[in-house]
């Protein structure tokens with residue numbers, strides 16, 4: 001996927017003028033957040049589960065090597081293989097090698113954000129292996145040559161006409177605006193792919209160290225077909241997904257479903273524990289787990305370590321006013337919303353992603369709804385500090401901060417300036433009390449009026465109260 005994060009401002013401007021996208025985002029805001037709120041009401045111990053999830057994830061990160069090695073030895077014991085990949089390139093090459101070993105021409109794929117992160121589809125296609133996405137949203141995007149704009153609802157930016165157009169072009173069937181008919185059509189086309197694929201590639205929501213199992217959760221059941229029908233099953237996943245036991249996994253599944261879609265439980269929770277055994281009726285003959293690091297181990301011991309607790313539920317973006325206004329593509333890479341504003345600078349570099357941690361109102365809603373209590377606003381501030389240290393902040397902003405610091409260190413001058421500015425703005429606003437053009441504040445007043453300050457400044461009120469002995 002081409003990196004477009006440096007163009008965040010331009011992307012956002014286009015998104016704000018895209019009527020179809022704004023309609024889709026308008027509906028989306030009333031879906032997942034409302035469902036989550038209702039699901040939580042039905043589970044009084046939800047906050048206790050969040051604390052337990054946070055503590056358990058912290059423990060896992062501190063002992064990541066131990067649990068990953070335990071997971072590896074169990075997979076081998078079960079007859080599977082584990083491949084350790086430090087970089088995206090290593091992971092792509094490993095998967096291609098496995099495909100070549102079994103002479104694969106086509107692979108079916110369950111949804112996997114890690115595979116988006118390493119650009120797996122393009123790599124396989126360039127090397128003669130045809131990937132077919134089987135998650136409905138991902139399948140639609142693949143037909144359109146598009147990319148996910150949300151981590152669990154990848155095609156949230158599209159409407160039924162877009163889907164109908166894509167199916168008509170690729171399936172050569174009449175157009176229809178009936179979502180049920182479109183779903184049936186996709187099912188018919190994908191069934192053939194499931195049966196004929198040489199390899200199935202899925203992601204994993206969690207890896208269980210005590211059993212060597214991987215688990216994928218879906219609402220469509222495509223994960224089951226992808227991993228049980230082809231002769232070879234490859235799981236591509238990142239290292240922080242490991243959990244110690246099946247019981248720990250169930251804790252995170254309870255948090256995940258409620259935080260993501262507001263379901264009590266996701267419809268399909270499919271565990272894989274190695275290749276098929278003699279007594280099994282189905283399942284793959286070969287089982288591989290590709291463990292991707294891609295910069296994650298470097299986050300351990302840094303101010304970004306807590307980000308490794310993320311269970312990819314999407315709750316932070318579902319509640320984010322910035323994501324809700326500009327959609328996922330504006331962020332310009334794989335991970336959008338608040339979690340993306342922390343992860344993306346780590347993965348592609350703060351020099352390319354500096355806009356993202358600044359694209360935040362710092363309202364704190366993301367942290368409030370995160371099931372594992374990740375302090376996302378704090379980490380976005382860390383990235384802003386790094387941006388400033390590396391002199392990536394625009395000159396106007398640096399100049400503005402330096403000017404503010406000059407006055408802030410001189411309280412009398414600061415008070416005089418605050419008083420004069422308030423007076424000046426009140427005069428500008430007149431009887432309406434609103435300013436529609438303000439020098440140096442075009443970023444605000446180009447889009448909406450600015451309310452003029454009312455009454456006295458805070459310091460003047462404070463001093464008056466002190467004098468009055470209140």
Ligand code: SF4
Nearest residue numbers: 310311313314316370
């Ligand atoms: S940061 Fe928290 S809320 Fe956002 S996707 Fe990760 S776990 Fe979910």
